[in-house]
Amino acid sequence: MQPDPEDASPAATSGPAGATLPDEEALLRVRGLQKIYPADAGPVEAIRDLTFDLGRGELTCLVGPSGSGKTTLLKCIAGLMSTSDGDVALGGKTITGPPKNMAVVFQEYGRSLFPWLRVGANVELPLKNAGTPRARRKELVDEALEAVGLEHVHKSYPWQLSGGMQQRVAIARAIAYQPEVLLMDEPFAAVDAQTRADLEDLIRSVWKKLGVTILFVTHDIDESVYLGQRVIMLSSSPTVIQDDIAIDLPAERTQLETRSDPRFTELRHHVYEQIQQAKQGFRPRGA
Numbered sequence: 001m002q003p004d005p006e007d008a009s010p011a012a013t014s015g016p017a018g019a020t021l022p023d024e025e026a027l028l029r030v031r032g033l034q035k036i037y038p039a040d041a042g043p044v045e046a047i048r049d050l051t052f053d054l055g056r057g058e059l060t061c062l063v064g065p066s067g068s069g070k071t072t073l074l075k076c077i078a079g080l081m082s083t084s085d086g087d088v089a090l091g092g093k094t095i096t097g098p099p100k101n102m103a104v105v106f107q108e109y110g111r112s113l114f115p116w117l118r119v120g121a122n123v124e125l126p127l128k129n130a131g132t133p134r135a136r137r138k139e140l141v142d143e144a145l146e147a148v149g150l151e152h153v154h155k156s157y158p159w160q161l162s163g164g165m166q167q168r169v170a171i172a173r174a175i176a177y178q179p180e181v182l183l184m185d186e187p188f189a190a191v192d193a194q195t196r197a198d199l200e201d202l203i204r205s206v207w208k209k210l211g212v213t214i215l216f217v218t219h220d221i222d223e224s225v226y227l228g229q230r231v232i233m234l235s236s237s238p239t240v241i242q243d244d245i246a247i248d249l250p251a252e253r254t255q256l257e258t259r260s261d262p263r264f265t266e267l268r269h270h271v272y273e274q275i276q277q278a279k280q281g282f283r284p285r286g287a
C-alpha cells in the first residue's frame with residue numbers, strides 16, 4: 001500500500017498519540033514527551049512528541065528506525081535523563097530520577113556485569129544496595145537464577161559463561177530486584193539466533209510468572225510480534241508514534257507454531273511496511 005503523500009508533513013508540531021488507558025489500568029504514563037539534545041552543531045530534536053500508556057502487567061515492544069530515539073525514550077522513562085518537555089509518570093508520580101521499582105537490561109551484558117564478582121554476587125548487588133536483609137537476598141537470588149535456568153553457575157564468574165548465559169544473569173539480576181517495570185534495550189542483539197529464540201521464550205515465561213510490566217526495545221520485527229501483546233512503532237526522527245498495534249496472537253506461543261501462524265505473518269508484514277514507510281520519511285497525519 002502506498003502511503004498518502006499528505007501524511008508526509010515535516011513541519012507540524014504535534015503527532016498522533018499511542019493508546020492510552022483509564023487511570024486504574026495505566027502503570028506508566030508518557031505525555032507529550034519531547035527530548036532535544038544540545039550539541040555543538042545546534043540542538044538535535046531526537047523526540048518530538050510521544051504520548052502513550054503502559055498497562056499494568058503488559059508486555060509491549062518498541063520498534064523504530066535507527067536513530068528514532070528508542071534508547072533516548074528508555075533513558076527518559078528510567079529517570080536517567082531529563083525530558084525537554086512533557087511528563088513521564090509511574091503509578092501517578094512524575095519520574096525525576098531512577099525509580100526504585102524499575103529495572104533496566106541493556107544490550108551490553110559484558111559491560112553491565114562486574115567481572116570480579118561471582119554470578120550470585122552480581123545478582124545480589126542491587127538487593128544489597130537496596131538494604132534487603134541477607135536471608136531474603138539469598139532467597140531472591142536463588143529464585144531468580146532458577147527462573148533463568150542458571151542455578152548451577154551461582155559460583156562462576158561472568159567471564160566463564162557464554163554470551164547468552166551472561167545475558168540470562170543480567171535478566172536474573174533485574175528480576176531478583178522484583179521490579180514493577182522492566183525496561184529492556186535490545187537485550188538480545190549480541191547473541192546467536194538459537195540463543196535469541198531461547199531468551200525470547202525465557203522472557204515470556206518470566207513475564208507470565210511474575211506479572212511484571214515490560215517495555216522491550218528491538219530492531220527485530222519478528223521478535224517484536226512474537227514477544228509482545230502490543231507493538232509501538234516510532235517514526236523517523238524527530239520522533240512521534242507511527243503506529244500502535246495490538247498483537248492478537250494466542251497467549252501461548254511457541255517458536256515453531258506461532259511463527260507459522262498466518263496471523264503472525266500478517267502482523268509481521270504490517271510492522272515491516274510501517275518501518276519501511278518510517279525509514280522513507282513518511283509520517284503519520286498531523287505529525
Ligand SMILES: Nc1ncnc2c1ncn2[C@@H]1O[C@H](COP(=O)(O)OP(=O)(O)OP(=O)(O)O)[C@@H](O)[C@H]1O
Pocket residue numbers: 037038039044045046064065066067068069070071072073237
Ligand atoms: N548525547 C547525545 N547528544 C546529541 N544527540 C544525541 C545524543 N544521544 C542521541 N542523540 C541523537 O538522538 C537521536 C536518537 O538517538 P537514540 O540513540 O535514542 O536512537 P535509537 O532509536 O535508540 O537508535 P538505534 O536504533 O540506532 O540504537 C539520534 O539522532 C542521535 O544521534
